[in-house]
Amino acid sequence: MTSEAERDERHRARMARQKAVVDAKIASAAVERGVVVVNTGNGKGKSTAGFGMVARALGHGMRVGVVQFIKGSSTTGEEAFFRRFPEVEYHVMGEGFTWETQDRARDTAAAQAAWAVAGGMLRNPGIALVLLDELNIALKLGYVAVDDVLAALRARPAAQHVVITGRGAPDALIDYADTVTDMHLVKHAFQAGIRAQQGVEL
Amino acid sequence: MTSEAERDERHRARMARQKAVVDAKIASAAVERGVVVVNTGNGKGKSTAGFGMVARALGHGMRVGVVQFIKGSSTTGEEAFFRRFPEVEYHVMGEGFTWETQDRARDTAAAQAAWAVAGGMLRNPGIALVLLDELNIALKLGYVAVDDVLAALRARPAAQHVVITGRGAPDALIDYADTVTDMHLVKHAFQAGIRAQQGVEL
Incomplete structure (x- = not known):
């Protein structure tokens, strides 16, 4: 040989x-059933992977619900793209980043309104995948209660998948979730003085 | 008060x-220029975030090239979805996972053929974003040489973005890249006996 x-x-x-x-x-x-996926950590890719799952679900002809918490003020590439599809119900919270508004009462009201929309999706068996983008930030800031989120997840349709993104996922949510990824920052172009780029961050 | x-x-x-x-x-x-993004680690979301960036780029009307290394044998939701768009040039390597083929010579030839397609994209200034899905696996197995990849990245059009995914990204690639995320597995539904689900893993 x-x-x-x-x-x-x-x-x-x-x-x-x-x-x-x-x-x-x-x-x-x-076992076949709906799963709860949490993307947390300080690195890039939490929301991006959530939107990748939306694309994957659309590839299977599924209906999808998206609620963007916190990031409401900027129109991103994802929003422009996924709003084209009638299978996607897309809701963006009315206010921007919390350091843009600097108004806790207004942020809380906006987050609660977004959570009400999310709650409707989590009761709708016609929606196969729900993306709750940056919900972890709203939980961390106390705008939405983690117990309310857990109750809604437990009561949702058995086959429904849910993806929750954002830094600082609370422990109770991590415990409940089926799949959790900690997206850890090794380095980011921004640190080297590179502007946020269309198709990458925007 | x-x-x-x-x-x-x-x-x-x-x-x-x-x-x-x-x-x-x-x-x-x-600074505005094309960036190289690497998604590595043992957790879920590496490829998914790559496909999320494809969606984001399409939202800005950009042209996108996708080469899937290694994962060639299964038709996933992403492939079904993104093949719908004329702005996406989508190439899937001819063979499946390396433990399915069990044939190093055939795998190497298939990976080299896929790399040749990727090389063409990396010389094409009309392609704004190139996704090299699971390239890290081909690098790790020695099917493609990391020096060839670095040379192609250095010579690419200045505004072109590249996303490279897969476990075990080589150090030289991490050093060269602008943004690197280590997607760390906290837990996975699979470990609890839950089958891979359409819209989540498939």
């Missing part, structure tokens, strides 16, 4: 073992 | 300070 052939054979054997492990895991994962 | 009014005023003052910090950061980030 040549060394190259040996290397190929070792690769084949290693991959065959890996396939056995993967196949066994897939066979044992038998 | 009532306690509630004091609390509102403290909030306003804190947010005013935060706005000053944010505004100064935005003003100092003056």
Whole structure:
């Protein structure tokens, strides 16, 4: 046997073992139900991955609900894009970032209004995926109560998926969620003086 | 002053300070150029965030190139969705996961063919965003050389953005990239026996 052939054979054997492990895991994962996904942490990609799931759901012909908490004042690429689709119900909270308004009472009222829209989606079995973008920020600031969110998640239609994004997800939400990713900042272009770019951040 | 009014005023003052910090950061980030974004780590959301950036770019009317390395054998929701758009050039590598093929020579040839398509996109100034999905896996397995990737990134059109996803991004790529996120698994529904779901993983 040549060394190259040996290397190929070792690769084949290693991959065959890996396939056995993967196949066994897939066979044992038998439960089908709606899942709650939380994207948190200080890095880029929390909302972006939420919108990637919206695209994925649309690829399967699902109906999707989106509520953007906090980020209401800027029109982003996602909003321009996903508003084109009749399968997407898209709601943006009326106010901007909380450091733009500097008004706690107004922010609370706006967040509660957005949460009321989200609550309607979480009771609607016709909506297969609900994206609650930056809800964690509203929870952290106390504009929406985590107990209200948990109650709505528990009572939602069994097949409905929910994605919740934003820094600082509360522990009770992390405990309840099925899939949680901590998106950790290794570095960001912004730190090197690069402006937020269309198609990347905007 | 009532306690509630004091609390509102403290909030306003804190947010005013935060706005000053944010505004100064935005003003100092003056460079405009294409950025390289790397999504790595063992958690969910690496590819999903890449596809979220594709949606964002389409919202701005940009042209996008997608090359899926490794994941070629399954038709996912993203592929079904983004193939609808004439602005998206979508290429899927011909073979499936490497533990499905168990054939290093065939995998290498397929990865090199996919890399050739990616190289064409990285020389095309008409493509504003290039998503190289799971390229990190092909780099890790040695199917594509990291030096070839770095040379192509350095020589690409100045305004072009590139997103590279997959576990185990090589250090040289992390060093070169502008924005890097380590998507860390906190937990995954799969671990609790929940099957991969349409609109979430598929």
